[in-house]
Amino acid sequence: MKFKILCILLVFTGISYSSNICLIPQPKELKILKGNFTLTNKTSINISTISLTNEAKLLKKLLQPATGFDFTVLKANESSKIYLKLAKPSESFAHEAYKLDVRTKEIEITAADSSGFFNAFQTLLQLLPSEIYGNKVVKSKVWRIRNIQIEDKPTYSWRGAMLDVSRQFYDINYLKKYINWMAVHKLNVFHLHLTDDEGWRIEIKAYPKLTKVGAWRGPNEALQPAHGSGNKRYGGFYTQSELKELVQYAAERNIQILPEIDVPGHSKSVAVSYPEILCDGNDTTKSVQGVSNNVWCAGKDYNFEMLDTIIGEVATIFPMKYIHIGGDEVNFKAWEHCSFCKKRMDENHYTKPTELQNYFISKIEKIVEKHGKLMMGWNEILENSTLDKKTAVMVWTSSDEVEASVQKHHPVIISPASYFYLDMTQGIGERGHNWASIIPLERLYSFKLPTDSLANRFVLGIQGNLWSEYLDKPAYQTEYQLYPRLCALSELAWSGNKSTFSDFEERLNKSHYDRLFSMGIHFRVPPPEVKIVSGKMQYFKTLTNSKIVFTNDSTIPTKNSSILLNDENVKSIASNPNNILLRTCFKDSLLSPTVSIVNDTVGFWDPELLRKSPTKIISLAIHPEMISDSLSNLLIIKYMYGSAEISIKKIDIFRDDSLIYEKGYDKPFLLFSHQPQIELSLPEKCFSKTGNYRIDVESIGKNEVDSYGVILVKNSNF
Numbered sequence: 001m002k003f004k005i006l007c008i009l010l011v012f013t014g015i016s017y018s019s020n021i022c023l024i025p026q027p028k029e030l031k032i033l034k035g036n037f038t039l040t041n042k043t044s045i046n047i048s049t050i051s052l053t054n055e056a057k058l059l060k061k062l063l064q065p066a067t068g069f070d071f072t073v074l075k076a077n078e079s080s081k082i083y084l085k086l087a088k089p090s091e092s093f094a095h096e097a098y099k100l101d102v103r104t105k106e107i108e109i110t111a112a113d114s115s116g117f118f119n120a121f122q123t124l125l126q127l128l129p130s131e132i133y134g135n136k137v138v139k140s141k142v143w144r145i146r147n148i149q150i151e152d153k154p155t156y157s158w159r160g161a162m163l164d165v166s167r168q169f170y171d172i173n174y175l176k177k178y179i180n181w182m183a184v185h186k187l188n189v190f191h192l193h194l195t196d197d198e199g200w201r202i203e204i205k206a207y208p209k210l211t212k213v214g215a216w217r218g219p220n221e222a223l224q225p226a227h228g229s230g231n232k233r234y235g236g237f238y239t240q241s242e243l244k245e246l247v248q249y250a251a252e253r254n255i256q257i258l259p260e261i262d263v264p265g266h267s268k269s270v271a272v273s274y275p276e277i278l279c280d281g282n283d284t285t286k287s288v289q290g291v292s293n294n295v296w297c298a299g300k301d302y303n304f305e306m307l308d309t310i311i312g313e314v315a316t317i318f319p320m321k322y323i324h325i326g327g328d329e330v331n332f333k334a335w336e337h338c339s340f341c342k343k344r345m346d347e348n349h350y351t352k353p354t355e356l357q358n359y360f361i362s363k364i365e366k367i368v369e370k371h372g373k374l375m376m377g378w379n380e381i382l383e384n385s386t387l388d389k390k391t392a393v394m395v396w397t398s399s400d401e402v403e404a405s406v407q408k409h410h411p412v413i414i415s416p417a418s419y420f421y422l423d424m425t426q427g428i429g430e431r432g433h434n435w436a437s438i439i440p441l442e443r444l445y446s447f448k449l450p451t452d453s454l455a456n457r458f459v460l461g462i463q464g465n466l467w468s469e470y471l472d473k474p475a476y477q478t479e480y481q482l483y484p485r486l487c488a489l490s491e492l493a494w495s496g497n498k499s500t501f502s503d504f505e506e507r508l509n510k511s512h513y514d515r516l517f518s519m520g521i522h523f524r525v526p527p528p529e530v531k532i533v534s535g536k537m538q539y540f541k542t543l544t545n546s547k548i549v550f551t552n553d554s555t556i557p558t559k560n561s562s563i564l565l566n567d568e569n570v571k572s573i574a575s576n577p578n579n580i581l582l583r584t585c586f587k588d589s590l591l592s593p594t595v596s597i598v599n600d601t602v603g604f605w606d607p608e609l610l611r612k613s614p615t616k617i618i619s620l621a622i623h624p625e626m627i628s629d630s631l632s633n634l635l636i637i638k639y640m641y642g643s644a645e646i647s648i649k650k651i652d653i654f655r656d657d658s659l660i661y662e663k664g665y666d667k668p669f670l671l672f673s674h675q676p677q678i679e680l681s682l683p684e685k686c687f688s689k690t691g692n693y694r695i696d697v698e699s700i701g702k703n704e705v706d707s708y709g710v711i712l713v714k715n716s717n718f
């Protein structure tokens with residue numbers, strides 16, 4: 001359990017202020033000053049040149065709904081004003097950079113381009129009360145901003161978020177909300193995964209069946225129901241004019257849209273619409289996701305003509321310089337029994353399917369370039385690759401692939417599944433996948449960005465990806481998976497590894513959850529951490545505007561359940577503390593996952609510790625003062641998160657180097673996200689307040705890999 005520092009304390013020129021400035025992402029440089037500026041109905045927006053008229057109108061649009069003020073746009077001096085100043089070329093402002101200077105009588109914003117002004121406006125909004133994000137006028141609110149100087153620019157030029165609109169269809173209005181939320185976090189690339197086995201979502205005028213047939217699934221459709229879409233017709237697609245409008249909407253918010261057409265695998269929705277794209281063999285094998293007949297034939301010349309037309313249409317809709325072509329998880333078996341593919345392999349003297357994959361991807365690369373764009377693909381495209389160095393790679397399989405791609409001098413987007421896949425669960429027992437890892441907020445935030453010079457040259461940025469199977473029920477699940485993890489990703493992308501997690505978490509708890517709430521985002525509320533210390537319930541409430549609700553009979557708490565008071569005697573609320581369940585309730589509205597009483601943590605392991613251990617034994621020192629209750633008689637070894645399992649063979653406990661307890665397993669006990677803990681009953685008075693304790697856990701197998709765990713003790717007798 002971490003106890004948080006209460007506020008940011010900034011010391012400048014001998015004056016110290018504690019303040020409520022909680023910005024996400026954290027600016028590069030910030031200086032808090034004495035005094036405040038207050039927005040009033042007399043505040044005008046002034047511009048240094050007529051070319052900033054659009055920026056002024058945008059700022060007015062952002063500030064008006066909640067304040068209800070007029071914000072007249074002027075090219076003159078007023079007593080209370082927001083002044084937008086176009087930077088001189090000599091000031092050498094970077095793209096997207098800005099300066100924000102809040103003084104008692106004036107706010108001055110300087111930038112060299114519209115993206116810089118846009119980013120400054122987002123920071124300005126965060127300096128105001130969170131109600132600024134609401135759609136209705138909030139009367140009686142004082143719109144005060146602390147005097148401050150900020151100089152800011154992004155670490156990475158690519159700060160992305162992906163949404164899979166194939167497995168689940170989201171309408172255009174939802175995509176606009178997604179864009180609005182990205183903009184608040186200064187994210188600037190919206191990656192739309194437009195096609196996959198479960199649905200084709202983009203209108204292609206030359207091939208109307210792609211959306212007439214391939215966009216729908218259901219009992220009487222060519223595509224079968226999947227991912228909970230049930231016994232009804234499910235699906236949809238975006239017309240080209242809708243997408244063009246969305247591109248414009250995003251551009252006004254400093255966001256580019258990256259379209260993805262996933263080939264040659266993940267193409268069941270194409271195959272049911274135009275079966276002639278498939279190989280001629282009678283292939284019955286399945287892809288990783290269990291889908292058969294979903295791969296484009298690499299031997300039919302006609303297929304490349306069709307893809308030329310499709311990519312040509314895509315290129316006219318999206319102005320972004322990249323087109324993502326997927327290239328992941330191709331089931332090569334489909335090509336093995338096909339006469340067209342065999343002929344292609346023979347002609348080119350290929351012996352491996354990855355060579356045919358490279359042939360396919362290279363052909364697509366030429367097509368993409370012909371239409372004036374650059375290609376991007378998932379990192380599998382680099383296997384046996386002869387691709388152009390301009391082709392960019394989105395790394396997902398592991399963070400090691402980042403270095404491999406950089407070594408080959410390709411532009412890289414960092415997006416490893418075990419850190420940045422937002423469909424992974426956020427905690428044990430919660431909704432979401434866990435095949436790559438459990439990804440709590442802290443794990444995502446703690447990702448170490450590469451710093452070597454080659455990486456600095458080739459890494460364009462980072463991206464969070466949300467695959468969408470099973471997210472539509474309940475409807476808020478998409479937002480629950482995204483936030484607050486996308487806030488953490490935005491800070492990594494904008495500010496790099498600048499702050500600590502506890503500092504980030506504190507800004508989130510103190511202010512940023514309020515902003516998410518005002519924007520109407522159904523985010524994941526962090527669960528409470530409640531302990532029993534000397535018979536009393538104790539917690540440290542970190543989240544503002546929240547309460548802790550509980551039950552004492554193992555039923556799930558609701559927002560109407562009893563409110564827990566700090567220092568309450570445990571005996572007065574429950575005969576057995578094991579039956580107490582708790583949740584955080586935010587603003588009487590959002591509820592956290594349900595948890596029980598937190599046990600004492602006496603040790604933990606992490607990848608560093610595993611790597612350093614010369615043997616298979618992980619030795620964990622236990623500090624006696626950490627054992628608050630010497631009667632603890634249960635030892636729990638708990639897997640927290642990571643991308644690999646740990647197999648435990650033996651557990652030994654030592655007091656002052658003498659063995660006091662041992663437990664061996666004939667068959668090693670596997671600890672991983674599906675089977676996260678072992679619970680062991682210890683002898684009476686195993687631990688006492690004196691003595692030095694150590695736990696040795698002997699593991700076999702993959703103990704060098706990325707896994708985190710804790711050792712807890714608990715008192716089962718009350």
Ligand SMILES: [Zn+2]
Nearest residue numbers: 279297338341
């Ligand atoms: Zn074929």
